[in-house]
Amino acid sequence: MSIEKLAPFFAPTYENFPKARTIGLVVLRTSLSELILRTEGTGEPMCREFVIAGLTEDARKQVVQRLVMTKRKQVAPERRKGREFLRSQELLRPNKDGVPCALNTNAPCEMCVDCFLYGFAAGGGGAQKSRIWTEDAFSLLSAADTISDRTINAIFETGTMRDEKGNASTALNTSEYIKPGVHFLDVLTLKDVTADEFRYIVGNVLLTSRYGAVSSRVGRMENQVLGIFGGIAELPSSLELVQAVHDEMVGSNSPMEHPWIMAC
Numbered sequence: 001m002s003i004e005k006l007a008p009f010f011a012p013t014y015e016n017f018p019k020a021r022t023i024g025l026v027v028l029r030t031s032l033s034e035l036i037l038r039t040e041g042t043g044e045p046m047c048r049e050f051v052i053a054g055l056t057e058d059a060r061k062q063v064v065q066r067l068v069m070t071k072r073k074q075v076a077p078e079r080r081k082g083r084e085f086l087r088s089q090e091l092l093r094p095n096k097d098g099v100p101c102a103l104n105t106n107a108p109c110e111m112c113v114d115c116f117l118y119g120f121a122a123g124g125g126g127a128q129k130s131r132i133w134t135e136d137a138f139s140l141l142s143a144a145d146t147i148s149d150r151t152i153n154a155i156f157e158t159g160t161m162r163d164e165k166g167n168a169s170t171a172l173n174t175s176e177y178i179k180p181g182v183h184f185l186d187v188l189t190l191k192d193v194t195a196d197e198f199r200y201i202v203g204n205v206l207l208t209s210r211y212g213a214v215s216s217r218v219g220r221m222e223n224q225v226l227g228i229f230g231g232i233a234e235l236p237s238s239l240e241l242v243q244a245v246h247d248e249m250v251g252s253n254s255p256m257e258h259p260w261i262m263a264c
């Protein structure tokens with residue numbers, strides 16, 4: 001698809017006031033390794049939510065518990081990825097204290113593309129609302145199908161789970177993880193962005209490959225952009241999209257079990 005087709009929905013340059021130029025991206029996020037998406041801290045369960053299974057009359061009577069990939073879990077690593085490139089090109093400006101723009105500080109630079117796209121709230125009263133609207137993404141299959149857990153035992157220095165007297169090591173803890181091959185459907189909405197800002201955002205989505213906790217060891221994911229839509233309003237929500245796909249699977253008698261191969 002040529003980017004030219006989206007021209008009516010791009011802002012020619014940054015403007016202070018919104019003009020309803022809305023671009024919607026449908027993103028399929030697939031886990032490629034074990035993945036840990038917890039609310040907070042070790043030992044917490046994976047984020048999940050009870051929702052209506054689908055949109056048909058029958059499906060509206062069923063409740064399923066789906067995994068949730070919260071907006072914070074999506075945006076934080078994608079922002080960091082973009083900012084790596086900005087930093088390497090010296091495009092993160094110094095803030096008013098002369099310190100290079102940094103996330104989660106009270107002094108953003110208010111100049112770089114990250115500040116202007118994802119928004120900032122400066123201590124001095126300045127603020128930029130984010131022009132990237134995100135929402136929680138839901139798994140297609142239920143939490144029961146897509147979560148597993150394992151008990152981690154302490155390994156002694158001999159490399160075994162028994163000490164020199166032959167005593168078995170005690171279980172350290174049991175931890176839940178999301179299996180590899182789990183699909184999350186997601187909708188991203190971009191408001192009044194320029195063509196270059198659009199390229200920057202799509203780049204961040206496609207280049208980010210790690211999400212969730214302990215992401216140096218687990219949390220590998222692949223993002224695919226399934227569709228891009230220009231208009232004056234938002235697309236249906238991630239939840240409605242997942243519900244519609246659920247109905248499609250039921251209608252075509254596709255087996256709803258993990259691993260599920262998504263044809264796209």
Ligand SMILES: [Zn+2]
Pocket residue numbers: 092093101102108109110111112113114115
């Ligand atoms: Zn900045």
